[in-house]
Amino acid sequence: MAKVPVQFTLNGSEKAEFVDSGTTLLHALRDKIGDTSPKGGCHQGTCGACSVIIDGELRLSCLTLAETCDGAVISTTSGLSDSGVLHPLQRAFLDTFATQCGFCTPGMIMAAKVLLDHTPNPSRDEVVEALSGNICRCTGYEPIIQAVLTAARSNSQNAA
Amino acid sequence: MAIRRGRGVAAINYPTGMNLGGDPTQALVHSTPTGNFMVTLSSVDLGQGMKQIMAQICAETIGVPTDRVVVDTADTDTGPHCMGTFASRGTHRAGNAVIQAAREARQVMLEVAAEELEVNASDLETDGQGNILVKGAPQKSISIFDVALSAHFKRGRSISGRGMFLIPRSYPEKETGAMKPSTCYAHACTVAEVEVDDETGEVTVLTVKNVFEIGRALNPKMVEQQLVGGSWMGISHALYETTEPYYPNRDHGGTDFNQYLMPGPGDLAETEIIVLERPSADGPYGAKGPGEMCANPQIPAVANAVFDAVGVRIDTLPITPERILRALKAQAAN
Amino acid sequence: MELRKSYFADVRKDDLHEIGQPRPRSDSPGHVTGKTAFFADRNFPGMLHLKMVRSPHHHARIRSIDTSEAEKHPGVVRVLTAKDVPHNVNTILILIQIGPEDETVLADGKVRWKGEAVVAVLAETERAAQEAAAKVKVDYEVLPAVFDMEEALKPGAPLVNEYHGQNYYLYDSGECRKVRFGDVEAGFAGADHILEQSYQSSPIEHAPTETTGCVVTPEGNDRFTCYTNTQAMFFTLDNTSIILQMPGSKLHFVGGTVGGGFGGKVDVIVEPIAILGAKLTGRPVCFIYSREEEMQISSPRAAEKVVIKDGVMKDGRIVARKVTGYTDAGAYSRHSPYGAQKGAGHYPGPYTIPNVWIDTYCVYTNRTPSSAMRGFGVTIGDFALEVQMDKLARLIGMDPLEFRFINAYRDGDMKAHRQPTEGAALIECMQEASRAANWPVAEKFMAMSSYVKGV
């Protein structure tokens, strides 16, 4: 089987791997690199559990072929906490009890991070829109919406 | 076009645990040499928070802070038998098993402390902070840390306990159906308020006010998680979900999260949750199982609210815009 | 959320240290950092991927299966059919003596629902397994199928499952589970109004974000470790032991961190065949449902039909209630006979009614086998009961909430299944709902209590 070299930056570290052509980024991250924070919930693009940030944009790693990410800068939830200090979003998810089974959580946090990167003080509607591609079956969404709003508030307080 | 508003109520009860009993769960508890406690189970955490709740139950029973307890669960090489996490049984069955195991471990712990303090074990109590005190003379105390060290290295004792909880199986009487389906029941009452678009049949759930009686809220924030999520699922069942939209016709079953409908984050009803506690006689610290019942009363409450709004009864789930529109057209034709 | 401590304060001590405290969840830090290990986060070198060849027909006889092309496909390591499964016909509740065994792990001679597992392909990659699965040739003779419960119960309907011999589950009480309390016909005869209504639901999917699956690795000492998201560890281990005719001591199940269950992961479907694959190849095996399989292959909540006939007095008392419940099990039992029976124990709801008649049926049709789901045996019944309550209240011109107070059960009331009510709290829930929703009811109802009979 044809192996293709892929190089990208993952959570600040250079990664270089040979993957089978046609391998999705989700498989490359989980099975080759060992970053299992993106989850495979549907492999259809309908659940958002595999969400990662590629070059500043939210993307679905299950529908992205690894070899199209050559040279890209990729962020996942596993790279979010800095030296063991939780990111404000992670902190807020804990404080607002926004996780239950936890399977959707990494994807939710990625979707929320992209939002806050571009819109530090989002409205509730903007949060709803930002999370709309991510399925949660446990929480009924409200605690997650509250977590993102809480993180935004704590960010703006820290900035002030 | 008219948006019409209505409200409906429903009240329900729900049995805790496997119907007719016969569903055992076992637990083991032991202390480490420095007085931390390990709970060993084979129960499964589905996201409802089994591990955290069992830690709190063990901590309460032993008399230590929750962060001194570690739960090792769902490994069949180490954990004793649990029937499984379903039927609202996890907290109730496993919680009782953990209490029994923790009580036995606590007794050993108090006996070792009694030897160290040279008093009777029955004269000792815990302060919940990790210390064992002589009742009425709290200045005479020993830390659980020291008791565990003594048990392990000096006195050759195992601070441990075994727990087992089993509701005996009930067999229904053939002719009358006399049986004991459950030993405790949770309760709920929901009032739902909806808007119905009478030209399209679309329903918006504006508010749901849910009152749940769950025996005891062992961890109120985690109870809230289950109840809020369950309330959402109830609304979802009422209005959206099915794998066979044209049942009993088998065609057009959804195969993804786009086709299988559930309310999105833009469809949320304003949700109010009120919890009452009537402790159950056989529940762990009175707790009943709230996990399933919390998703039930919204379904009929929404159905009744739809009727209140537009005067048509949809007796088939889910209550889709199509079913409402067909009923409205039939109503107009009559 | 608000805790209303004023209710039942006299029967509850609030003197606990850890219980009742909103302690943070110990598992959340793992979730928010992506460190929590779900079963599929385990990856073993040389792991094979299992894909299932499934029936395209609702009901068919299998004339022949030809796996020769699939076996030759590059990357394929092993192809499994019914003859490879040591004890191929099983039912999960056999552990608690609820039989008969009625479901094949891999189809043997017949398929009874569209999507039924026929052949398992084990290959080096998912793609190779998919390609090989497409090369398995199954020759089917399509048979008439039945999808409607009423049709299935009629004489002459296609027989769905030969292990039962008829299209309903045979209880020791006969074709249905029965509850008989008082004299329901006398109750109807004395009622001011009678209302008979029929309610229906269609199947519902649990839709956990993590699909059903497992990863199995042979440990080299004749034991197999199975990382699984089952909701019931020993239930799965013990059934696997039966299906594979393998001592339970050879099996090690690790799980307990599950990406949502809701009842959908109580069936024992993926583990036995994956462990068999690992045993026969000596390689790690993963078998994870695709989302499409989770949606249409994994058991849904059963469709139900509930017919309720009530006799009610002008003053609001329900004097007789007859309920006939039908649970659509699909092609196999799984947990449905139990669910239908649970319904019998739940009716007539949280109300005290002197004359009750209940029949609940578990019916077989040629659809995806249904099984447990959150609220199993009760959820659809509650929908039917509580819509019926609304209709009854309006029929006699009474406020729907007040109507429920009149009939609500209280401590000591005898239930239809002949257990006295204990620990009732329906009245208090309704009182609080009345306040919270600003839905006033008469003062006499606000003064009621679940504790003792009588206002």
Added chain:
Amino acid sequence: MALALQTFATVNDANAALKAAGTRYLGGGTLVVRAANEGDVSVSGLIRSTEPSLSTIAVAGGKVRIGASVTMAAIARHPDLGALAKAARAVGGPAIRNMATVGGNLFAPAPYGDFAVALLALDATVSTDDGETPIETFLASRDGSRAIVTSVGFTLPPQGGFRFLKVSRVKPKGISVLSIAAVLKQSPDGTVASARIALGCMADRPVRAGAAERALLGRTLTADGIAPALAAASDGTSPITDPIASAWYRNEVLPVHLGRLLLA
């Protein structure tokens, strides 16, 4: 055959590669990679082109040209395409919009393809290396189309001249019960001078509401004025039945939603 991706610098070379059996063009991946993930083994070769023109948006003199690889997100945030932002945002959630392309949307079967509905109302042309095709013709023959779509072009409607509505069960991201796009020109007296109305989910691909368009001519946008158009809204359509809604339902509510869009 394992799945393999080939990348070409030019559309020309990619077109040549697409002549091989078992190949599909890879746009945003939301259709093709999904099919591969779900076990569609008929596709073994994925072809893509990185030609820069595929990813550019050009707006000049009221004329718009959008490269086929341009994503829904890029359209939604483009300062000159504000009128179309609603239609672009109708596609998927945020991650899907960062991936789904204009070219791909032309091939998306109902209930997908909301942006193609907008393009149909805009009377767009679809470009390949072989030339330009009116979108209506293109959609009708898309199943047999092999040439890579390079861009779509259309004239920007005047301010307020473009209307778009998507009806979905789930908010904000659900797939369509139906979608409606309309380009209306009104005379100084307020009567409709021209109308192009396109519908999604009223067939397996976007279709025109020809009878409704004709019935609107010379009429005012009032309840009475549009009544004949609403009565004719579903003429010639064959709505899909899917898990979201039946053909019956789509047929019933099309006039309701079209009316709301026209009176908005």
